[in-house]
Amino acid sequence: MSQRNVIPFGPQHPVLPEPIHLDLVTEDETVIEAIPSIGFVHRGLEKLVEKKDYQDFVYVAERICGICSFMHGMTYCQAVEEIMEIAVPERALYLRTVWAELSRIHSHLMWLGLAADAFGFESLFMNCWRLREGILDIIEATTGGRVIFGSCKIGGVRRDIDDETMKGIVEKLGTIGAEIGRTTDVFLNDYSVQHRLKGIGVLSGEEAHALGTVGPVLRASGVAMDARKIDYAAYRNLKFEPVVEKAGDCHARCRVRVREIFQSVDLIGQAARKMPGGEIFVKVTGAPNGEFFSRVEQPRGEVIYYVKANGTKNLQRFRVRTPTFANLPAMVKMLEGASIADVPNIILTIDPCISCVER
Amino acid sequence: MFFKKSPWIIHYDATSCNGCDIEVVASLTPMYDLERFGIVNTGNPKHADIFVVTGAVNESSRMVVKNIYDQMPNPKVVVAVGICATSGGVFRECYNVLGGVDKVIPVDVYVPGCAARPESIIDGIITALDILERRLVEFRKAKSEARRQEKKLRRYHLND
Numbered sequence: 409m410s411q412r413n414v415i416p417f418g419p420q421h422p423v424l425p426e427p428i429h430l431d432l433v434t435e436d437e438t439v440i441e442a443i444p445s446i447g448f449v450h451r452g453l454e455k456l457v458e459k460k461d462y463q464d465f466v467y468v469a470e471r472i473c474g475i476c477s478f479m480h481g482m483t484y485c486q487a488v489e490e491i492m493e494i495a496v497p498e499r500a501l502y503l504r505t506v507w508a509e510l511s512r513i514h515s516h517l518m519w520l521g522l523a524a525d526a527f528g529f530e531s532l533f534m535n536c537w538r539l540r541e542g543i544l545d546i547i548e549a550t551t552g553g554r555v556i557f558g559s560c561k562i563g564g565v566r567r568d569i570d571d572e573t574m575k576g577i578v579e580k581l582g583t584i585g586a587e588i589g590r591t592t593d594v595f596l597n598d599y600s601v602q603h604r605l606k607g608i609g610v611l612s613g614e615e616a617h618a619l620g621t622v623g624p625v626l627r628a629s630g631v632a633m634d635a636r637k638i639d640y641a642a643y644r645n646l647k648f649e650p651v652v653e654k655a656g657d658c659h660a661r662c663r664v665r666v667r668e669i670f671q672s673v674d675l676i677g678q679a680a681r682k683m684p685g686g687e688i689f690v691k692v693t694g695a696p697n698g699e700f701f702s703r704v705e706q707p708r709g710e711v712i713y714y715v716k717a718n719g720t721k722n723l724q725r726f727r728v729r730t731p732t733f734a735n736l737p738a739m740v741k742m743l744e745g746a747s748i749a750d751v752p753n754i755i756l757t758i759d760p761c762i763s764c765v766e767r
Numbered sequence: 768m769f770f771k772k773s774p775w776i777i778h779y780d781a782t783s784c785n786g787c788d789i790e791v792v793a794s795l796t797p798m799y800d801l802e803r804f805g806i807v808n809t810g811n812p813k814h815a816d817i818f819v820v821t822g823a824v825n826e827s828s829r830m831v832v833k834n835i836y837d838q839m840p841n842p843k844v845v846v847a848v849g850i851c852a853t854s855g856g857v858f859r860e861c862y863n864v865l866g867g868v869d870k871v872i873p874v875d876v877y878v879p880g881c882a883a884r885p886e887s888i889i890d891g892i893i894t895a896l897d898i899l900e901r902r903l904v905e906f907r908k909a910k911s912e913a914r915r916q917e918k919k920l921r922r923y924h925l926n927d
Contacts, residue, residue, distance in 0.1 A: 419828075419831050420779055420810075420812075420831060420835060421810065422809075422810025422811075425778075425780065425785075425788050425789070425792065426780050426785065426788065427779070427780055427828065427831065447827045448782070448825075448827045448828050448831065449780065449782045449783070449822070449825075449828070450782070450825060450827070450863050451782050451823070451825065451858045451861045451863055451864050452861040452862045452863040452864070453858060453861055455861065455862055456858075456860060456861055459860055467857060468857055468858075471784045471786070471857055471858075471881075472784065473784055473785050474783070474784045474785035474786025474787070474788070474789060474882055475785050475786075475789060477784075477786065518789060521796075533796075534796055534797050535797075537792070537793065537796035537797065537798075538796065538797040538798060540793075541793070541796075541797075541798040544793075553882075554790070554882065554884065555786045555789060555790060555882045556786050556881065556882050761785065762780075763780075763782075763783065763784050763785045
C-alpha cells in the first residue's frame, strides 16, 4: 500500500497564467483526487450593475475577461437589445461577427502557445505568440485596442470597417493563415507532441455530456454542439459546420482548436463577401424592462448571460455562466487517475479562464 | 556588478481580467521581446528580482501577493501593471475589491492603461531596472556597514 500525499497546485504556478488552487491527492505518481478551490480572482462585478448605467455597463462586461472581451460585450449588448426590442442594423451584425471571429483566432493561437509551453516546447510557444501578433495588428487597426476593443455598444457597433480595409484584412488573413498552417502542422503531426497529448485525459461523449461541458472540450468528445448555430449576429447567413473530433483526449481538443482557427478565417472571408452597406448603429433611448437569456459561442465554449431589468437606468440582476465554469467538473474528472506529469496538460486543454469563472 | 543585465521577473494575477496578463506575456514573446534585455519570466519567487502584479487585490489574493513578495530575496522591486493594479480601475466600486496593489505591498513603478500596452509594460520594467540597481547599491552599503559594525563589536568583546 503506497502512501497518500497531498500536493498543492497553485494559486501561483509556472504553467498557470491565472490563479486557481488544486489539492492533488496522490498515490506514488498517480492523482487519486483533485480538489479545486477558486475565489482568487473574484471581484463581484455582477453586483456593479446596480451602480452603473446600463449603457456604461458594456465597458464592465468587456472586462469580465480580457481574452474574449469582445464576445462578453456582444453577449451583454444582445441581451439588452433583445429586451428593448432594438433592430440592430445588418452591417453592425456582420462587423460583430468579424471581430468575434478575429478574437477567436487570437484566443486559440494564444492557447496553442500556452499548451506548447505546458508540455515544454518553448520554441513552438514563441512561434504561436508571434503569429498571434499579426491578428492583434488587424484588431488594433480596426478598433484601436489590442485586447480590449470597446467597439461594441447597445444598438450596434462604434466603428466601421470600410470595404478597402476589409479586403486587406481578408488578404492578410490568407498569408497569416498559411503561416499558421505551417506551425499547427507541428501540433497535428509531430511525434513528441502526440506522445505528450495522445490518450491523456480521455473524456467519452456520454461523460462530457453528463458533466455539462461546453465548447471545444465537448466537441472533441464527438458531440456537435456549437452555440453559433442558434443564429445570433450574422451566423445565420454564413455556412459552417461545428468542428468535431472523436477521440476525446488532449490531442483531440488540440485538433479541434487548430481546425477552428481555419474555420474562423473562412467565416471572416464569407462575412466580408456578404457584408451589406448601411448604418452601423441605431440610437438607443429609454430604459430596458424585462428579462432575457443571451447565449454566445466563445472560444472556450458557450456563455450564458441572464439580464433582468425593471425599467430604470440600472439593471436589477445580472448573471453570467461562463464556459470554463461548465468545464471545471470535467477537468476534475479527467485529473483522477492521471499521472502527476500530465496535470498541467490536462488543466490547460480545457483552456481555463479563471477571471471569467470568478468574475 | 551587472545585476540589471539579467533580472528575472515573476508575474502574479491578483484579480486581473487577463487583459494585462496576456500583454505581460506578449511583451516577453518575439514581437516585443523583453528577453533581449536579459529578462526572463520565472515561476519561482526565490529566483525573482522584479515582481509584476496585474489587477487589484481582493481578500483571497492579498495573502498570496504578500507571500510572494516576502519570499523574494532582497533587493527587489514591484511593478504594478494596469489601472486595476494602480487604483482598482473600473472594479473600484466592487464589494470584493480592496483597491490597488499598494494597499498590500510597496509599489515602485505604476504602469497605466487598460489593458496596458506591451510598450508601456517594457518601459515600466526598464524604469524598474534603474530602481533595482540603486537598491542594490544601497543594499551592498547596508551589508558592508553591518559587517563593519559586527567586526567592531567582536573587537570590543575581545578587549573586554
